[in-house]
Amino acid sequence: MSEDTAADGDAATSEKLVELAKRRGYFFQSSGAYGGVGGFYTFGPQGASLKGNLEDAWRDRFAVAEGNMEIDAPTIMHEPVFEASGHLDGFDDMLIECPECGTSSRADHLVEDNTEYEDAESLPIPEVEEVIAEYELSCPECGAGLAGVAVEDFNLMFATNIGPGDAQPGYLRPETAQGIFVEFPRLKEYARNQLPFGVTQIGRAYRNEISPRRSIIRTREFTQAELEYFIDPETDDPDLESVADVEVSLYPASEQNAADGDEIETTIGDAVEEGIISSPWVAYFLGVAKPWYEAVGVDMDRFRFRQHLSGERAHYASDCWDAESEIDGNWIEMAGFAYRGDYDLSKHEEYSDDRFTIFKQYDEPKTVERATVDPDMSYLGPEFGGDAQAVVSELEDLAARDRSAFEGDSVEIDLEGETHEIPVEKTGFAVEEQTEAGEHITPHVVEPSFGVDRLVYTVLHHAYREDEVDGEERTYLDLEPEVAPTFVGVFPLQSDDELEAQANDIVADLRAEGLSVTYDDSGNIGRRYRRQDEVGTPFCVTVDYETIEEREAQRASDSASGDEPRADETTVTVRERDTTNQKRLPVDDLAETLAAIREGDLEFESL
Template sequence: ATVRELKKNGGAAADITAAVVALNALKAQLNALAEPVGVVLNKKALDDLLLRKMFVVPSFEIYGGVGGFYDFGPPGAAVKTNLLNLWRRHFLLEDDVLEIECTNIMPEVVLKTSGHVERFTDLMVKCVKSGECYRADKLVEDFIENLLAKGASSLTSDEQEKHRLVATKAESLTPDEMHAVIQEYGILSPGHGAALSAPMPFNLMFQCHIGPEGHNVGYLRPETAQGIFLNFRRLLEYNAGKIPFGCAQIGNAFRNEIAPRGGLVRVREFQQAEIEWFVHPDDKSHAKFGQVAAQRLTLFPKSNQLTTGKTVVLSVRDAVDQKLIANESLAYYLARTASFVSLLGIDMSRVRFRQHLDTEMAHYACDCWDLEIQLSSGWVECAGHADRSCYDLQVHAAKSKVEMVGTLKYDTPRAVDVVDIKVNKGKIGKAFKADMGLVNKGYDCRLI
């Protein structure tokens, strides 16, 4: 309007020119604000700063260090303490969540029962020249990312989408499927440009022996959850038998990562802050769902990952009503996590919740969403939210022969007829002999 007025009123040429320059500068600022936010972080400079100011330093530094281990210096430890204190206030005090502290070492029976001994693996490949090990899915993802960055102009949109889909599925591929992808793309070892071995599963747990005899095998815990499940009976009793209730644990977890080259993003020892929220399996509503129902979340559903590659923004209520998020309790904690991340000052335009594909779902989960934050290295998982159903309690109860159940008190008493069948295993064995195992499996009741 100023430029128009100057021209209309016969203003001096110098004044008009100055006004035009000022207007163009304002337009440039507006256009800059409208542009997508690019990555402007100098990661190397930031890493150097964190090291110089002793926020975080390599462990065992005077001996050359070991990949995947870091120590927090005075300012780093203070920041972490403040973050955990805020986490406790935001999650535990808000919902009267209990907190316990369990051991870092667990006997093998615990983790064999939970499924970790058999299934807690990543696919590993080796450079046939140097013997250096690599995590197979990360090699595929990095190769395709570079392929798209360098050759996007020569690829059609369909070809680009095909490559992205392969990268998306990389973490969930079987060894044979992974080998086929590596062969198809001609992926070589980054260090020597040599061929790679066939992919093989590598268990990520650190094994140890408990006691001097060497017979009692144990593991450093790969997650903090199992200690909570093992204490379920006592926690329920402590909570006066009331369900739902939550229990939290803050503590270290240990994972023998194949190639921890991402700095603090992928390490071999790290701290987890975890909550297990116990509900009736047929009623996963949440008393405070109404408080977060209108909150809007950026979601990346599994269907979109395999098709459009686009996120959607929905209210928490709409996501549950559309059965995108499995239930109110899971949705409540997604919303609370988003609020917590916002409290930390994270740019929410770089935050999303990505749903696990069916092929990458953990063995214990029936629905799972990762909180991902876009860092200079791409989208990085920072928190996981899983509906573990009754898996953990059921498998531990079956193995230990200790009941892990709660009771439901009805508003009015109910009379229920129960058939209590006692099986004479001796007579069954004589009658069916080698088929006794099949007969036992056919009973639709608990054998006593």
């Protein structure tokens, strides 16, 4: 057995991996029969299983173990949701294409760079076109004039129509998060109106990328696993102690900006203490994520947390860290941990008719003096007609804002630019003592957001191994048993009815135990081992003639003694993928033993 050579960091690993993925059924481009379409991939039998296992592992850790609830929202939502979330306006770019050299530029950037306009992105397109013509702006590449060239809006959301016609536009969600935020008013009920609570969702999201790249790393349809954790920013603290000792490799903004900056090896506890990670909540989830990534098979020597630079942070995030893995010398983003504040809930509160707050009861009710109005509608109605209700609103606002306005005989209010005088006696103005049991607060959101496809890719890439067995080259995937698509292969040593029958019995036993099993009787035994190595199956069971002989001896002795049949003591060989070591194990409790190994309760070496 030669030593493993971890696949080195050149592009060749990715090339070999993509080829293996296609050939063995991990993933491949969709709709190949029709020429394919960019940015869409199908997970094959192995890939779908691996992806599902990773999602299960995520669910176990981030939903079940944390006591959070999982939902499953639609992938299409109608326009108002994205008006509120900011995706409709903020998720598009103005592109202008040079007629001479073909270079596409951001029209808003051109305007900002060459005129005194500052927020060109907020200008309507015709106006941007006018500005470009007026200032005779030119192509930054070749200098050709751009006056009169059309500016195009490119929104990264996929648009569709809900129902017939185009009366109700809808969009495929660009992130799963909005599906959680819009349901907050109901979800908070399920949490019995108590903070903190978390809601998870695993599902597809869609972005009409200009240029999908690097196989499943950047696609137009992808799977996210997101947790939105709602907290009271004043009183809720994470259980930092439970992750304080987790060792992490951090790449903070300060190091990225420094000429000789480097990753910092530290612990979550120290990083918080030293202020490297400013949000304890973000720190907590980094501390949860790191051991989880390690458990599903990400190489910790090729893993780090990188802080977003101030310029790359989304508008809603006060601090953001990415989990990154190294692939062929490049760091790719696998997850983002953002402190989103109250941005999303406030926006939906503003745009919708519902309440995106939590009522927080005081320890002791508070008594406050409050100025109120109780207008005399029999006066306001005839006086103001249809505007009466607006007058009431004005009075209410005014009372809350400036009670001294009600000190005279009459009070002045503005209504659509006109000033009206209203006798104070008709307003029902009063200063009352009121008892308040609590207040409505808008929770803050901490968002760990995982890209499942990129995790699948990373796990495969980091598991890719080439070594030599008995002078023969071998390729195998060193996948964790918990996530491997197939857990065990079962083979008859060679073509033989008896061996095959026994092997089939074992397959049935193992499947009954809930293990993912494959049966293979084609080709010599070595070939079959290599097939399973290449898809990352951790164990193989082989039935040989010893198995049959032991079984026959067993039967003979049982019938000779006249006793009840004893436990079957026949054995089979079990081979481990990484070492190719073999052990003979009893058939009788094979299912139990393998299941224990899969659960991590047993080690193959200790058998």
